[in-house]
Amino acid sequence: xxxxxxxxxxxxxxxxxxxxxxxxxxxxxxxxxxxxxxxxxxxxxxxxxxxxxxxxxxxxxxxxxxxxxxxxxxxxxxxxxxxxxxxxxxxxxxxxxxxxxxxxxxxxxxxxxxxxxxxxxxxxxxxxxxxxxxxxxxxxxxxxxxxxxxxxxxxxxxxxxxxxxxxxxxxxxxxxxxxxxxxxxxxxxxxxxxxxxxxxxxxxxxxxxxxxxxxxxxxxxxxxxxxxxxxxxxxxxxxxxxxxxxxxxxxxxxxxxxxxxxxxxxxxxxxxxxxxxxxxxxxxxxxxxxxxxxxxxxxxxxxxxxxxxxxxxxxxxxxxx
Numbered sequence: 001x002x003x004x005x006x007x008x009x010x011x012x013x014x015x016x017x018x019x020x021x022x023x024x025x026x027x028x029x030x031x032x033x034x035x036x037x038x039x040x041x042x043x044x045x046x047x048x049x050x051x052x053x054x055x056x057x058x059x060x061x062x063x064x065x066x067x068x069x070x071x072x073x074x075x076x077x078x079x080x081x082x083x084x085x086x087x088x089x090x091x092x093x094x095x096x097x098x099x100x101x102x103x104x105x106x107x108x109x110x111x112x113x114x115x116x117x118x119x120x121x122x123x124x125x126x127x128x129x130x131x132x133x134x135x136x137x138x139x140x141x142x143x144x145x146x147x148x149x150x151x152x153x154x155x156x157x158x159x160x161x162x163x164x165x166x167x168x169x170x171x172x173x174x175x176x177x178x179x180x181x182x183x184x185x186x187x188x189x190x191x192x193x194x195x196x197x198x199x200x201x202x203x204x205x206x207x208x209x210x211x212x213x214x215x216x217x218x219x220x221x222x223x224x225x226x227x228x229x230x231x232x233x234x235x236x237x238x239x240x241x242x243x244x245x246x247x248x249x250x251x252x253x254x255x256x257x258x259x260x261x262x263x264x265x266x267x268x269x270x271x272x273x274x275x276x277x278x279x280x281x282x283x284x285x286x287x288x289x290x291x292x293x294x295x296x297x298x299x300x301x302x303x304x305x306x307x308x309x310x311x312x313x314x315x316x317x318x319x320x321x
Contacts (some may be wrong), residue, residue, distance in 0.1 A: 017066035030066070032217055036196060039191055040213065040214065041216045041217070046218050054168060056075065070175075084111075090155065110123070115162070130157065167197055167200070170320075172184060215227070216229065233297070234293045243263060243286075244286065246282045
């Protein structure tokens with residue numbers, strides 16, 4: 001594949017990324033890519049290297065080593081036109097309390113006008129943007145008078161005002177009530193599906209990650225320990241799913257590594273009359289949750305790290321004798 005074709009299909013390409021602060025290695029040869037239009041969720045415990053990775057991709061931090069390409073450019077040296085193509089929704093709030101919501105978004109949007117393109121006009125029309133994030137009835141309010149959830153909606157609006165090709169979301173639904181969270185999830189799907197926006201999201205809400213992610217990366221100890229869909233990661237850990245159903249009033253349970261094939265065979269037996277039971281009812285397939293998968297993977301990696309450290313100590317002790 002040519003570099004031009006790769007740039008057209010890949011929004012982020014990271015190879016052997018390393019970061020060291022003094023004598024402390026934070027990232028150890030991290031490599032991954034994000035396809036255009038993909039929603040990638042980055043998970044990991046505190047101190048795993050998530051924030052450092054994101055800051056490097058955003059161009060706010062220069063790596064110690066490795067190759068990084070974001071929308072075809074090196075973020076550390078990219079220009080303002082490149083920056084107009086990305087959006088950032090930070091976890092922390094930067095206050096613009098004296099501004100009114102409409103005025104602030106319209107003002108920020110004006111900075112994107114020079115970077116408007118025929119296939120991606122910039123900025124978002126202010127009224128449309130405010131409606132998109134659910135702040136229409138608050139459009140004339142001062143930012144200082146907004147509730148925490150409303151301010152978070154404004155954060156999202158600021159992040160997408162320039163119609164970004166790549167959007168970074170850091171704990172985007174913190175402070176949202178359940179209804180606002182569902183609306184935000186719909187917004188993420190619209191951005192990805194209808195506007196071909198690539199989204200990199202970090203969250204500690206594993207239920208949210210499972211709902212939104214096309215693919216999940218788990219970062220632990222500065223290394224990627226898992227990369228795949230929620231279903232693929234669950235299969236890698238547990239290997240099986242449980243199929244449950246009722247026939248002739250009896251509840252049945254079967255563990256299988258391929259639930260799709262098992263259910264297909266089950267219904268084929270029902271149609272042919274070859275099976276020992278009657279009509280299938282209340283069929284459900286239960287796979288391990290992302291939460292249980294995530295905790296298992298992090299625990300496995302931690303155990304492997306501790307075992308390796310213990311072996312290293314033993315070798316040092318033996319060599320000193």
